[in-house]
Amino acid sequence: MEMKLAPWPAIFIPFLLFVILFRRHRHCRYNLPPGPKPWPIIGNLNLIGPIPHHSLHQLSQKYGPIVHLKLGLKDFIVVSSADAAKAFLKTHGNTFSSRPKNNAGKYTGYNYSDLLWGPYGPHWRQARKICFSQLLSQKSIESSEYIRKEEMKNMLHELFISSDKPVLLRDYLYALNLNIISRMVLGKKYVKKDQSGFMFSWEEFRDLVDEFFLVNTIANIGDLIPWLDFLDLQGYTKRMKDFNAKFDRFLEHVLNEHEERRKGAENYVATDMVDMLLQLAEDRTLEVKLQRHSVKALTQDLIVAAVDTSGVIVEWGMSELLKNPEIIRKATEELDRVIGRDRWVEEKDITKLPYIEAIAKESMRLHPAAAVLPPTTSAVDGDSKVLGYDIPGGAQVIVNVWAIGRDPTIWENPYEFNPERFIGKDIDVIGHHFELLPFGAGRRICPGYVLGLKVVQVSLANLVHGFSWSLPGHMKKEDLNMEEVPRLTNVRKQPLEAVIKPRLSSHLYL
Secondary structure, eight states, rough: OOOOOOHHHHHHHHHHHHHHHHHHHHHSSOOOOOOOOTTTBBTGGGGGOOHHHHHHHHHHHHHHHHHHEEETTEEEEOOHHHHHHHIIITTTTTTSSSSSOHHHHHHHHTTTTTTOOOOSSSHHHHHHHHHHIITHHHHHHHHHHHHHHHHHHHHHHHHHHHSSSEEEEEHHHHHEEEEEEEHIIIOOOOOBOOOOOOOOBBBHHHHHHHHHHHHEEEEEOOHGGGGGGGGOOHHHHHHHHHHHHHHHHHHHHHHHHHHHHTTTOTOOOSSSHHHHHHHHTTTSSSSSSSHHHHHHHHHHHHHHHHHHHHHHHHHHHHHHHOOOHHHHHHHHHHHHHTTTTTSSOGGGGGGGGGGHHHHHHHHHHSSSSSSBOOEEEEEESSSEEEEEEEEEETTTTEBBBBHHTTTTTTSSSSOOOGGGGGGGOOSSSSSSSOOOOTTOGGGGGGTTTTHHHHHHHHHHHHHHHHEEEEEEOOOOOOGGOOOEESSSSSSSSSOOEEEEEEEEEEGGGG
């Protein structure tokens, strides 16, 4: 007798219903954080708009500072208050110290070998230690100050040449940060505006960095609904692979050049961060051998993060100053009194400029470079309990820094740009005060925060000190567009365009 096989829907649909009912029953036993009811398969993806941190903020207004979401088939915990951020990043920081395994980490992070997406473990701990104790140590940053001074002077000279004409500030800040980090990490400027051939032109490199931030930000359907991953419905996995192929070609060229230089010298002394990493790769005493792909992953981290984030904050800061001329007046009064008009601001001067420091903090509060911190996940198996809530094992925790910076229970008139709120207040930006987290906090704090903060403060100080700023044509401050672009960094939708006039003696610009 011939047997007939049941059609696949007759098997698949009951199985799918069983899985959904089982998960619902399982979740009923939990004291999950509040949140909207998810749809099958897509979860709450329908509630996430074009600017995710705005959507997450709106959900926190309805459900509270800790919200449970289902994005696709994945659990997410959205944190939108300083107290809740402290609980996840500090109190339970050891637990939530890992990263989810997603396609971005696999294809743009050298298979999770970088600091951004690397899971918590011996390799990541060693990489973090290398950054804090050697690459970005206080000694290393102080020894490279001359590079930042030279490149700052070069940028100010370029701006001086463009006096009385509208300028796109973003281009100048991008070139400043790219030149600084290239010299510190790679030993020289590999990218130039007029360069072509094997190496990238300045524009090509900028586009490549923009692509990195895009593909590391988007909600990739394959990550959220894993059984659809092979389809690459949005084409993002292909873009990640393309990015990696292009940037890897550049990094291979850099490493080969450094290795050739090392071979031809006796008692070679490291002169940049790639040299230091290549020396460490030969160190047999390391807990985990530093492989070539790890050297490239860390080098990529150092370059990409530094090129974009500091410039983003400074551009937002100058945008807010153009909307608030009275703040510019107070800042220039402080600069003229402390610095005078016969020299530029240096890093050592910043502690004597509390109003400039306050402007930098207020810029980072209202416009953090990372509107939401990259997701963390539990480094231990099983569920966790935080502030009375059950957190499912494998859930991804997202801290909405943008929302915390607008919390009216912490900040008076939170949408107003007001540097005075920081005068006389002991609130830092390096992870000790959870109401202000531009660099994150805990184990996953940005290792380059000391360098980034120096660049932001000195850039803002010299831009205000060296030039008078105005909007082009008959544009009014109320017309200045302050919309954002949803990326890993919180970029202005429209680059800031302004007209500048020199304030200092002309010989300082030459």
